[in-house]
Amino acid sequence: MGKMNHQCLPLFLASCLFFVSPSQTASNTSSQHHCLSDQSAHLLQLRQEFVEKRMYTKPESYSYYDYHDYYNGSYPKMKSWKxxxxxxxxxxxxxxxxxxxxxxxxxSNSWLYGPLNSNSSLFSLCHLQKLNLDSNNFSSSTIPPEFGQLVRLTHxxxxxxxxxxxxxxxxLWLSNLVSLDLSFNYFKYNVVGDYYHYKRLDLRRIDxxxxxxxxxxxxxxxxxxxNIxxxxxxxxxxxxxxxxxxxxDCNLQGEFPTNIFLLPRIKFIxxxxNDKLAGFLPKFQSRSSLKQLHLSSTKFSGEFPNSIDNLGSLSVLDLSLTxxxxxxxxxINKLKSLNYLDLYSSNFSGEIPPFIGxxxxxxxxxxxxxNFNGQLPSTLGNLAKLTHLGLSKxxxxxxxxxxxxxxxxxxxxxLPQxxxxxxxxxxxxxxxKLRWIDFSGNQLKGKIPxxxxxxxxxSYLDLSQNSLTEAIPSVLFTIPSLSALFLDQNQLIVPLTFQNNSLSPLxxxxxxxxxxxESILRSIVNFTKLQMLQLSSINLKGKVELNNFIELKELRSLDLSEYFQNWSAISKVIGNDKSQPRYMGDDFNYYKDSMTIVNKGVELEFVKILTIFTAIDLSDNRFYGEIPDSxxxxxxxIVLNLSSNQFMSHIPSSLGNISALESLDLSQNSLFGEIxxxxxxxxxxxxxxxxxxxxxGPIPQGGQFLTFQSSSFEGNFGLCGFQLSKKCGNNEMPTSEMRHESSLGEGFCWKVVVIGYACGLVIGFLIGHVVTSRRTDWLVRNFGVNLRR
Structure with a gap:
């Protein structure tokens, strides 16, 4: 100890002589001094507690202004410890x-992987003042209470x-803290039944x-x-x-304390x-330090205060969905530092003021x-630095x-709608420099230039729901960065073939x-990175086999809603990874309009589609033949809907193996035999x-069947059971003449084969009539839908 202090003395005196602060000296010169042996031992032991494992995933909730990059600047810092x-x-x-x-x-960003335990040698470093463990993976650990031993912590x-x-x-007793960051510890895990839950940190009101x-x-x-x-x-x-x-996103409730906006040093809020959090903006004081204010998706209300001009330093104002x-x-004209203004769906009215320009x-x-009215002011053309412009509807x-x-x-x-x-x-x-164009839901005519x-x-082009005609220019598929292309609901002619050497990622x-x-399908297989494919209502003629899609290994959402044969390749078509459930489009910074399900007059809108949402919806088509055991x-x-087709077979007993199934609709077919x-x-x-x-025959008794009403079975005149007015008896069993043999009808002779789907594989044959009002609570709970009547 004495020897170490003797070695440190010259530099220490020099630091005093030149009035350099101790904190600066520690940062700049610590590498020239030997640390205590016990400190070195604790650090080496800490290294042994974790595996170095690079993180390739991020928690799903993060904001544009607080983006944590797991790729740039991350490396195993402990690797250099010798x-x-x-x-x-x-x-x-x-x-x-x-x-x-x-x-x-x-x-931070050090690839640490493993649990953070109470007996960790970290808590032996009792002189720590600043500790940053941001962006690692502590394997869903709880926070050890031993952090309270580090009483000198300031950060x-x-x-x-x-x-x-x-x-x-x-x-919460670390009274020296000046900075505390416990944010974005938020992720999903899977269970059978509800199928996934969220895990996050919890903070009680008393704490x-x-x-x-x-x-x-x-x-x-x-x-x-x-979670507060x-x-x-x-x-x-x-x-x-x-x-x-x-x-x-803390599940805050009640009314926000207005005085927080008036704190003398506050810069960022x-x-x-927090969709249950109400509040009002105060009369802002002059010389306010506020630079960023984010109130998106809250119940903040009232008129916008004229005192906003006192926020001379304000650079970000997000009032979307308020x-x-x-x-x-x-x-607002006086906010000369403002570079981000988002008023999306905020109920403002009147004319768009020219001063925005x-x-x-x-x-x-x-x-x-x-609810703006009037014309768009031409002064908007003066915003020379604008990179993002949203003027929908x-x-x-x-x-x-x-x-x-x-x-x-x-x-x-x-500019949609x-x-x-x-x-x-x-x-x-x-x-x-355009990378995102959305003109969907307009009345654009003519051809695509x-x-x-x-x-x-x-990277994103949406021209869907217009009146565009003529052929889709083949050069559109040569744009090197294009990853999302939506041309649905037009009158376009799709090219018959695409050259392999001219395809963009898409x-x-x-x-x-x-x-x-139908030859389009033989060309689409060249889009090997496809995750979402929508080809419904395209009036295909002739026989089409799903074997054509054998190479689409990345496919997550497929909407065909047409007439396909031989689905034995489906297990090879759909990807296998469900270890990190995500939303469709998360990896590529796009998201196509949400999925909508209509049921008994209730319209359910999926704001996003989770990659773990497993659904097959082939309702309202002309499929017939057998429903295969496979x-x-x-x-x-989770959802299987084969209603309103012409299937003629028994109900496969193998359906009982789909343990996670929560919605089954086989109505309006020609199914026969016993349930x-x-x-x-x-x-x-x-x-x-x-x-x-x-x-x-008799309706099976036991399990969930005890909860279903007569409406689940009506229109089957040979069924009997306590759910129906017709009770079962020995003379009630139907004869073999009631059995319906398969026969050819209008359309093609399809035998649908779907096999090979391991637990959790993801396929959405999306859009249709899937569930009844009994499913509403389940959809709201698990997929975050909007309900609109």
Whole structure:
């Protein structure tokens, strides 16, 4: 110890002589001093506790302004730790220059994998002041209460680290903390039945009050995705040093304490995705420090205050999906630092003020789905820095305003559901940085200009639901970055073939309700990266075999809704990985419009489709023949809908093997025979419809069958059971003459074969009539749907 202090003395004196702060000295010169042997031993032991495993996945909830990149800047920092070297020189380690004790440990993005245990040697580093374990994978551990032993901590970051469970009260007694980040520990895990649940951290209201009472020096508090499920204490406004507050997606309730907006040093507030949180904006004071305000998807309401002009430093204002009303005040004109303005679906009205064109720093502007009237001000063409423009369903033009062509920096242009009736504007090709174009739901006519292929950065193009005609330009498929192309519901002629050497990646392709020949299918197999394919209502002629899709190994969602034969290749078509459930399009930064299911007058809109949503919907088609026994191999299936077809066979007893099945609809076919007793083993079955068939015999008793009403079985005159007025007896059994033999009818002779589906494989034959009102709660609980009558 004495020897170490003797060696440290010259530098220590030098630091005093030149008035260099101790913290700077520790950071800059610690590598020149030896750390204590026990500190080195603790660190080496810590290394042994974890496996170095690079993370290729992120928690699903993260924001554009707080993006954690698991690829860039991540590497195994502990790999450089060697027993025969000074630990103060190790990557991520900071030492106190006076005594060699470890006071800082930054292991963020370090590929750590494994549980964070209470007996970890981490808690032996009792002199730690700054600890950053952000962006690792602690294997769904809970936070050990031993963090409370690190009483000198001023900075603690455990975000993005796959932790869950109740936040221990011991952490809340770390009274020296100035920065606490426990955000985005949010992920899914699978179970049979509900099929998946969320895991996240939990913070009780009483513990939040303790945090406010004890951490009086707190400047940064980030609890994004922590489950709080209560109102916020008014005492939160007592944290007078607070500069940054993140409480996004915390299940907050009640009314937000308005005084928090008026804290003297507050710069950043994020309350987004708390759909039960109400509140109002205050009269802002002059010289406010607020720079970013995120209120998206909350119940904040009221008129927008004129005092907004006091927020001279404001750069980000996100009021999307809120309950504000009235006109935009002219005072917004004074927000000269504003670069992000999102008013998507916020109920604002009146004319779009021309002064928006004076906000010269804007890079992101969304005015979509409001109640604006009048014309789009031409001053919008002055926003030279704009990269994102959203104007959905607010314009009253017959053509796209030409002054938008002045926005040469645009990357995203979203103009769906307006009233454009002319052709696709050729001047768009002058905006060479465009990567996202959405003109869906308009009345565009004519042909798609081949010049669009000039846009070499284009990754998403949606021209669906228009009146476009003529052939799709083949050069469209040569755009190198194109990953999502939607041309559904037009009158386009699809090219018969695509050359292998001219295909772009194209991860999502929508061609439904257009004109095409079955030879298109032999060309589509060249799109080997396809994850979503929509080809419904294309009036294919002749026999088409799904073997043509054998190479589509990435396919996650397939909408054919037509007449296909020989589905034995389906197990090879669909991918196998369900280890990290995600939403469709997450990997490629796009998402196509949600799936809609209509049932008994209730319209259910899936805002996003999970890759683990396993459904087969072939309803309302002309399939006939047998339902194969091999359908029982689809062990991960949740929804099976084969209603309104012409199937003529027994109900396969193998359906009883689909243990996760929650909705089964075989109604309005020509099915005969008895209902298999094996179906009573479907313990998660919440909806069953076997009506309007030719079934006979007793209805199986036991299991979920005891919960179904007569409507599930009506129209089968040979059935009997307590659910029906017809009770079973010896003389009630039908004769063999009631058995219906398969016969040829209108259409082609299809024998549907679906095999090989391991547990959890994902296929959505989507859009149709799937469930009844009894399924509504299940859909809301598991898939987050919007219900609209």
């Amino acid at each position: 027993a025969d070297s000074d630990c103060c020189s190790w990557d991520g380690v900071t030492c106190d220059i006076e005594n060699g004790e470890v006071i800082g440990l930054d292991l 603690l970051n455990l975000s993005f680290s796959f932790l869950h469970g109740r936040i221990p009260s011991e952490i 939040l009050e303790a945090l406010v009472q004890n951490m009086t020096y707190l400047r940064e508090l980030h609890l994004g995705d922590v 499920s209560s109102s916020l204490p008014q005492s939160l406004a007592n944290l007078s040093s607070l500069t940054s507050l993140t409480l996004s 994020d309350l987004s995705y 309950k504000f009303f009235g006109e935009l005040p002219n005072s 004076n906000l010269s720093q804007l890079t992101h502007l969304s005015l979509s789905y409001n 607010i314009l009253n033009y017959r053509e796209v305003p030409p002054f938008l062509g002045n926005l040469t920096q645009l990357e995203v242009l979203s 307006n009233n454009f009736g002319c052709g696709f504007p050729i001047w768009l090709t002058n905006i060479t 081949s010049e669009i292929s000039i846009l070499s950065h284009l 991860h999502a392709l929508g061609l439904s309700e257009n004109k095409m020949n 359908v029982g191999n689809l062990k991960g299936l 298999p007793q094996q179906l009573t083993s479907l313990t998660f079955l919440e909806y069953l419809n076997l009506s309007q068939n030719q079934l006979f």
